Amino acid sequence: MTRFQLTTGKRERRRLRTNSFMTALFSVAGWVAILFITLIFAFTFKETLPIFTDPEVQKEANFHAFFFKAVEGPTITDRYIWQPTSDVPKVSLIPIILGTLKSTFVGLLFACPLGVAAALFSSEFAPVKLREIVKPVIELLAGIPSVVLGFFALIVLATWFQQVFGFTYRLNAYNAGVALGIALIPIIFTISEDGLAAVPRAYREASFALGASRFQTAWKVVMPAAAPAIFASFVLAFGRAIGETMILLMAGGNAAITSFALTDPLRTLSATIAAELGEVVVGSAHYASLFFMGTLLFVITFISNTAGQLVIKRMQTRMQGEKA
Amino acid sequence: MNAETVIGRIVSVSALSLALACGGERAAAPADGGASAPESQSSKPVTIKGSDTMVVLGQRLAEEYMKANPSAVIQVNGGGSGTGIAALINGTADLAQSSRSMKSDELEKAKQSRGAEIVETPVALDALAVFVHSVNPVKSLTIQQIAGIYGGKTKNWKDVGGSNAPIIIYGRESSSGTYDYFREHVLNKGDFVPTVQTLQGTAAIINAVSRDKNGIGYGGIAYAKEVRAIGIKGDKGVVEPSIGTVADGSYPLSRKLFFYYPSNAPERVTQFVQWSLGPEAQALVTDVGYFPLATTASTATATTTGGTATQTQ
Structure with a gap:
């Protein structure tokens, strides 16, 4: 203590002042981020509120109409319909939620194996020089604006898929999902790669010492050890996939069809908001419905992120328990 | 392009x-x-x-x-x-x-x-034109036939004189004036079938139809490049969208x-x-x-x- 007091000169005081100033600055930045999130959610929810309070809006848009109400029709496609601007407005969210799930499913199915495999290659197999090329190039993928990806899928990918697979519809869940997957790969790659690289050297050395090959080591030792990070990357990718707008607006075909077929065009929650919010009458049932979709997206990502965090924590403690 | x-x-x-x-x-x-x-x-x-x-x-x-x-x-x-x-x-x-x-x-x-x-x-x-792919054998349709396609009653080109292939329908999003006009004058304020793929802008529709043999779309005649604008069949025969037919009012979708x-x-x-x-x-x-x-x-x-x-x- 006495030694410190001796050195508390002018420079030291300035250092301490800078220190406390920067601490305050960073905590303000942190709190501002939290404030923004809260305000955005409050605004979205406020615009959704008429669905619960305004009887005029409730006549058209309510929970029953969103999730259960079906019109007469021979097939499921004719029963659940999103047509808010019709003379008889129909606001079933079923086709749109289904579309969102379809594109997310295909996107994750495409991106997860590719992203993790690329991360394994980069961290376990690639020579250092190649790794220095592969890593930044894949991370550069994240910098491609989604409108460019969407445009590519709309013009090039869709035609190519149709020629190869003979799809009836050019724009379908495969096309949209693969384009979405391209946007998801860098997320999965970056986080998984960091996780794999963080696995202690001792794990690999122990595995090699026991006679395991490089592949066995990567697959059975390193990857399980990095499982929390890999899982975290999936959760983040899911959040991005659910909320991604432009790619799906352009490459998904935007037809709100209640169909499980991945070869049909689809329409997602985010694309519906983007396409329709521009012309909607403020305060109408249609307007409130679009904001309800926004709230729904918010809640879904919130739940998935929280659930993801919980699972990651459990995996981490399990891993550490094994180590001890 | x-x-x-x-x-x-x-x-x-x-x-x-x-x-x-x-x-x-x-x-x-x-x-x-x-x-x-x-x-x-x-x-x-x-x-x-x-x-x-x-x-x-x-x-x-x-x-x-x-x-x-x-x-x-x-x-x-x-x-x-x-x-x-x-x-x-x-x-x-x-x-x-x-x-x-x-x-x-x-x-x-x-x-x-x-x-x-x-x-x-x-x-x-x-003039609002109805577009099809340039190889599509269908040269003209009545307003009722177009309404049948966009309303979901007609699902195959063979029902309107084309080849045996499903009709792939493209349309505009609901903020579009073209959408409103089409719904009012072709569908008689009825509903579009849910399988209509709504695209952002007429240029996107032209683009889609020009790449889709079985596609059909609608939009302003000014955009009709690389696709064929079909004639509208009425009581007095087929009316092609042109400056003459729009000016004299015989083209119904102007x-x-x-x-x-x-x-x-x-x-x-x-x-x-x-x-x-x-x-x-x-x-x-x-x-x-x-x-x-x-x-x-x-x-x-x-x-x-x-x-x-x-x-x-």
Whole structure:
């Protein structure tokens, strides 16, 4: 203590002042981020509120109409319909939620194996020089604006898929999902790669010492050890996939069809908001419905992120328990 | 090329969001009843927003107008007729381009917020064409057949005289004036079948149909490149969309394209509108693929809105 007091000169005081100033600055930045999130959610929810309070809006848009109400029709496609601007407005969210799930499913199915495999290659197999090329190039993928990806899928990918697979519809869940997957790969790659690289050297050395090959080591030792990070990357990718707008607006075909077929065009929650919010009458049932979709997206990502965090924590403690 | 027009649209969409962001501050001046300072008037931009069908037309008019009047600045954005009208109502646009008439409740709202009558001025005629792929053997359809396709009753090209293949339907999103027009005049206010793929802009529809052998789409005739605009079969035979059939009114799917602005709009707005109705501008209308206002091309059309007649010239 006495030694410190001796050195508390002018420079030291300035250092301490800078220190406390920067601490305050960073905590303000942190709190501002939290404030923004809260305000955005409050605004979205406020615009959704008429669905619960305004009887005029409730006549058209309510929970029953969103999730259960079906019109007469021979097939499921004719029963659940999103047509808010019709003379008889129909606001079933079923086709749109289904579309969102379809594109997310295909996107994750495409991106997860590719992203993790690329991360394994980069961290376990690639020579250092190649790794220095592969890593930044894949991370550069994240910098491609989604409108460019969407445009590519709309013009090039869709035609190519149709020629190869003979799809009836050019724009379908495969096309949209693969384009979405391209946007998801860098997320999965970056986080998984960091996780794999963080696995202690001792794990690999122990595995090699026991006679395991490089592949066995990567697959059975390193990857399980990095499982929390890999899982975290999936959760983040899911959040991005659910909320991604432009790619799906352009490459998904935007037809709100209640169909499980991945070869049909689809329409997602985010694309519906983007396409329709521009012309909607403020305060109408249609307007409130679009904001309800926004709230729904918010809640879904919130739940998935929280659930993801919980699972990651459990995996981490399990891993550490094994180590001890 | 189509790719260019689609990119152009993307650019105009991003420009739109920019304009949305900076339009707010500017909006106050015209809403105050032309209280804008006279010295800044000439350089102040005229913001035009609305119909995607009219974006190209508006931009060509603005370019030529700005060439003739170097001090004038005109910004043209798309977004759909509904978007433009909404912008006129909330004051973020000086002038709305619309491919449909404003509804009475919209006129009322705009009148209240702008503090003046809204003037409706037709600037051009447009023929709404139905497009198919150039190899499609179907050369013409009746309005009922088109309604059958878009209403979901007709699902296969062989039912309307084509080959045995499913019909892939493309349409516009609901903020589009073209969507409204089509729903009203073809579907008789009925519903579109859910399998209609809604695309952003006529250029996107042309693009999709030109790549889809079994596709069908609709939009302004000006965009019909690399696809075939089919004839409409009626009582008196097939009518092809052309300048003649639109001008004489025999083509059933033709419509007026409008400018909407408040009657208290500053001079920089009214001057542009007047110029747009002149012979020079009407020649541009033909250039971009629309039709000049029939016979009365150069005389301004005075239209009644909200009860009182408002002269535009």
